[in-house]
Amino acid sequence: MTRTVLLVLLFTSLISGVALAQDASPSAQEILDRVNETWQGDSFHGIIGLDIILSGQTKSHKLEVWTLGEELALIRILEPEIDLNSGYLQLGDELWFYSPDVGSIKLPSIALGDAVFGAGPSLEDLSRGTLSDDYDVAAENTETGFFLTLIPHPDAPVVYGKLEIWVTSDFVMERLQYFDQRGEKLQTAVFSDVIVVGDRKFATTIVIEDAFGDRTIQRIEAPQFDLVLDAMFFRLETFEAWGEGS
Amino acid sequence: MNGTISRIAWRNLWRHPQRTILMIATVAVGSLVILILFGLTDGVVGSMTATQVDWNQGDFQVRTQAYAEDPLSEHALTPSQISTALEALSGIEAEAIALRMETAGMVRSAYGTDGIMIRGIDPLNEAGATSLDQIVVKGEYLGNTGQVLLSTALAENLDIRLGEKVVLLAIGAEGTDSRAFRVAGLFQPPMTDLEQTAMITLEDARSMTGMEGATSLAFALPQGTSTHRTVERARELLASQPGIAVADYFDLNPFARFMISGSTIKMIPFVVMISLMAGFGVANTTFYSVLERTREFGVMTAVGMSRKLLSRMVLIESIMVAAIGFVSGGGLGYLGLFYLSRNGWDISFVTDMVGSIGFPRVIYASTSGWYWLAALSVVVFTALTAAWYPARRVNRLEPVTAIREG
Numbered sequence: 001m002t003r004t005v006l007l008v009l010l011f012t013s014l015i016s017g018v019a020l021a022q023d024a025s026p027s028a029q030e031i032l033d034r035v036n037e038t039w040q041g042d043s044f045h046g047i048i049g050l051d052i053i054l055s056g057q058t059k060s061h062k063l064e065v066w067t068l069g070e071e072l073a074l075i076r077i078l079e080p081e082i083d084l085n086s087g088y089l090q091l092g093d094e095l096w097f098y099s100p101d102v103g104s105i106k107l108p109s110i111a112l113g114d115a116v117f118g119a120g121p122s123l124e125d126l127s128r129g130t131l132s133d134d135y136d137v138a139a140e141n142t143e144t145g146f147f148l149t150l151i152p153h154p155d156a157p158v159v160y161g162k163l164e165i166w167v168t169s170d171f172v173m174e175r176l177q178y179f180d181q182r183g184e185k186l187q188t189a190v191f192s193d194v195i196v197v198g199d200r201k202f203a204t205t206i207v208i209e210d211a212f213g214d215r216t217i218q219r220i221e222a223p224q225f226d227l228v229l230d231a232m233f234f235r236l237e238t239f240e241a242w243g244e245g246s
Numbered sequence: 247m248n249g250t251i252s253r254i255a256w257r258n259l260w261r262h263p264q265r266t267i268l269m270i271a272t273v274a275v276g277s278l279v280i281l282i283l284f285g286l287t288d289g290v291v292g293s294m295t296a297t298q299v300d301w302n303q304g305d306f307q308v309r310t311q312a313y314a315e316d317p318l319s320e321h322a323l324t325p326s327q328i329s330t331a332l333e334a335l336s337g338i339e340a341e342a343i344a345l346r347m348e349t350a351g352m353v354r355s356a357y358g359t360d361g362i363m364i365r366g367i368d369p370l371n372e373a374g375a376t377s378l379d380q381i382v383v384k385g386e387y388l389g390n391t392g393q394v395l396l397s398t399a400l401a402e403n404l405d406i407r408l409g410e411k412v413v414l415l416a417i418g419a420e421g422t423d424s425r426a427f428r429v430a431g432l433f434q435p436p437m438t439d440l441e442q443t444a445m446i447t448l449e450d451a452r453s454m455t456g457m458e459g460a461t462s463l464a465f466a467l468p469q470g471t472s473t474h475r476t477v478e479r480a481r482e483l484l485a486s487q488p489g490i491a492v493a494d495y496f497d498l499n500p501f502a503r504f505m506i507s508g509s510t511i512k513m514i515p516f517v518v519m520i521s522l523m524a525g526f527g528v529a530n531t532t533f534y535s536v537l538e539r540t541r542e543f544g545v546m547t548a549v550g551m552s553r554k555l556l557s558r559m560v561l562i563e564s565i566m567v568a569a570i571g572f573v574s575g576g577g578l579g580y581l582g583l584f585y586l587s588r589n590g591w592d593i594s595f596v597t598d599m600v601g602s603i604g605f606p607r608v609i610y611a612s613t614s615g616w617y618w619l620a621a622l623s624v625v626v627f628t629a630l631t632a633a634w635y636p637a638r639r640v641n642r643l644e645p646v647t648a649i650r651e652g
Contacts (some may be wrong), residue, residue, distance in 0.1 A: 093421060155392065157413045157424040159356045180356035181410045 031146050034171040043068045046223040047078070053215040066070060072234040076242065085242045091234060098239040100189030133160055145169040160186070172201055186211055251555060255562040262535070266342040266567060269531050273571025274578070276524030277621040280517055281579030282611075284620055287513065287613035289586065291506050296610075297437050297496055298502075304344060304375050304464030305473045306480065307493045308335070313462070315622070319349040319455040320419035323490070328459055328616050332491055338476060340580045341468045342374030345460040347451035350420040353396070353444055355404040363443045364416050366451020366460075375380045375466040378433065378445065384408055385431030388445055394427035395445040414444060418455035425454060434607070446469065460625040462493075517620065531566055531631060543640055544648025564633030576621055586611035 029102040042067075050061040062079035072089040079084040089096040095107045134156035140147045152158040161181035166174040176189040188211045191203035204220045259266045299305055308331050313321035323331065328345070347366035352359055368387045373379040378395075379387040385408045388395050394414065396406060406412055408429055415424045427446060435441055452458055467476055477494045484490050496503040536543075543556055590608035 154411075155426050157426045159354055159411060160414050161356075178356070182407075184355055 028148065031167060031171070038222055042226050043229045044223065045227055045229070047220040047221040049217075049221065051215075051217040053217070055212075055214065065094075066229060066233065068231060068234065069231045072231060074234050074238065076239075085239065086185050087239055089234060089236060089239070096236060098236060100239075102234045104239070109166040129196060135163070142166070145171075145174070166186050170201065172203065174203075184211070193219075197225060251559050251587050252562055252569040255559045255566060258535075258559070259563055259566060265531055265535065267569045269528050270571040270574065271488045272527035272531075273526050273568050274575030275573035276520050278579040278582070280621040281576060281617050282582060283513065283516060284617040285518075285579075285583040285586070285611040286591075286609065288614065289583075290608050291502070291561070292612050293504055293608070293610045294499070294505075295400075298499060299473075299495060300364040301376050301378075301381065302440050303495070303498050305379050305471075306469045306477050307464050308480070308484070309353050309462040309491060309493060311489050311491045314493060314497070317348070317461070317463060318419075319347065319417070319457050322347060322457045322460045322461040323463070326465065327490060330487060331463065333485060334487065335465075335480055337483070338465070338480060339468060339471070341466045342371055344368060344371040344375035344464040344466070345449055346372075346459065346464060347418050347455060347459075349451065349455050351419065351422075351444075353404065354398070354413045354415070355406045355410070357405040358403070360400065360404060361442070362414075362456070364414055364451060364605045365443050366394075366454075367445055368441045368448045371554075372445075375464050381433045381435060383434045385429070387431055389430065389449065391447045391450050392426075392428055392538060393430035393446070395431045395433055396429055397441040397443070399441040400439075400444075401429070402596075403430050408513045412453070414446070416451070416594045418457065420456055423454045423456075425450070425638045444549055467648075484568060504527050514550045525631065528564060528567060529635065531559065531601060532567075532633050533636045533639075535563075536560060536640055540643070540648050540651050543643050544651075547643060547645040548649065553641050553643060556582050556643070557637040560640050561633060572622060576618060578636040580618075580620070581614065583613045583617075587613050 035067045045066050056106050058210045064076040067073045071092045076087040086099045096104050098104045115153040135150035138149045148165040150163040158179050162179040173191050178187040180186050189208045193205040194203050206218045208216045261473050284469040310321050349364050353362050413424050415422050444640050480492045587610050590610045
């Protein structure tokens with residue numbers, strides 16, 4: 001569960017919206033930079049439904065998520081019922097778990113590393129805009145946008161052999177495929193149900209499917225961007241307040 | 247006279263060969279089990295020690311007191327502490343001294359992630375101290391920075407192949423650091439707890455943890471050196487260096503200390519149980535053979551044989567059975583132990599289950615002349631005690647009643 005929730009942390013930093021700008025014929029590097037830009041967000045609030053399908057069994061979660069910048073994130077679990085009002089709080093490199101029954105527990109900072117680590121460095125790189133530091137990028141034009149091939153540098157801390165990214169002409173990522181070092185496909189992330197909020201354009205559904213057929217489906221409801229959030233909101237007392245309120 | 251009695255006793259025994267063989271077998275199995283039990287228990291401890299010392303830890307280690315209490319890379323020996331320690335211990339004749347920088351971390355392949363220990367080593371010294379180079383079964387031994395050695399088990403779990411890239415995440419003094427490493431070789435450790443250790447160069451480990459120096463200095467002593475005395479001497483030599491501690495095998499393997507403490511005493515209930523079983527087996531049969539011969543004994547007393555001699559005869563019968571049983575059981579037991587001490591007993595089916603508690607995969611039995619004594623004293627003693635009642639019965643025999651009864 002921890003890892004899944006942390007995966008959400010990553011994705012929320014990815015979905016912060018897309019500027020509707022367009023360039024005539026950008027270079028591969030420019031396309032990548034544009035894609036990167038679209039991931040950079042300031043603040044976000046939304047409800048995320050998460051269906052995890054492991055060997056045919058589906059587990060559903062519903063989470064309410066707030067993020068501010070890259071450092072602060074708060075996740076409140078709404079479903080399943082048994083975990084209601086439990087949550088996670090990320091303050092920079094520190095990570096806390098809160099449960100109404102046991103109170104707050106500081107998770108070892110490696111848990112954060114684990115999630116980032118486990119979720120795939122390419123996504124981390126996307127969210128932090130460091131993708132081009134680790135990969136050589138080549139671009140092709142397609143009918144609907146661009147097709148990018150990313151090959152990691154030999155000494156880059158990336159375990160994949162290759163990434164393939166499909167991007168629309170307005171720089172929304174449509175599909176991301178991971179290949180291992182032997183050239184076999186590992187995982188596919190498909191971004192769909194693109195909606196426009198204000199001047200942003202983003203995918204509200206992300207389906208990640210691995211080679212074994214296990215899937216994670218993430219749906220974002222009622223997304224809000226660039227809302228005013230107080231940094232003081234991101235603290236453990238917030239969890240306790242929810243407990244008292246309900 | 248004794249000779250005659252012994253001859254009669256011997257003949258009596260073989261009047262019922264099956265019964266006698268059964269008694270001999272009871273004593274033999276008893277002694278055999280006790281022997282094997284002692285040999286294996288000592289063997290486990292011995293193999294554990296030898297495996298850890300030879301392949302993993304060295305004979306003893308020097309590290310900081312803080313690291314002994316909390317093994318974090320930030321508690322590493324500083325370069326100046328290392329040179330002080332090496333200087334202080336220069337009088338100790340070591341085969342090799344391996345500097346290591348260890349930290350907890352993770353390894354990631356495209357197929358998964360696993361928690362590991364990351365051990366930064368100086369390839370040359372490490373080969374001298376723990377023969378790590380000899381257990382590399384695929385690829386090559388560690389040579390350059392950017393390379394990593396993984397265990398075959400870990401590589402299998404995470405589907406990592408030789409030459410592929412993995413990412414190691416190390417916990418250092420200031421957070422974590424992830425880096426790419428090329429799998430240069432795969433090693434197959436003789437015990438499971440080294441399976442979750444990734445070997446990289448000391449240089450890489452230092453730069454990943456942001457620490458200079460080393461978390462430990464592993465000393466390998468030449469064959470035949472008394473580890474115990476050397477450790478004592480090293481402790482004396484380093485006594486003036488606050489914060490630097492010498493850790494012997496037991497400090498490094500608290501579990502072994504727990505296992506060894508009172509291991510002989512823990513064996514006593516088993517020895518008593520086995521002895522009782524063998525003892526009662528013999529007593530039961532002897533008693534039956536005496537009952538069966540009541541009339542015969544009555545006749546013998548009637549014609550002038552003293553009851554004392556008769557009971558001695560019964561005793562001698564038991565002693566013969568016990569002696570033959572013990573010699574054959576003991577012989578077989580020692581043959582078995584000798585075989586196990588040479589070829590070992592593969593217990594990887596157990597070690598793979600219990601994981602990293604320092605058990606070697608193969609247990610080599612220990613053969614000490616001392617086990618004879620354990621098996622001898624107990625089995626013979628019990629068999630004789632158990633034979634005492636039948637002999638006593640013979641001693642109280644009334645000739646006339648006996649003849650009538652029978």
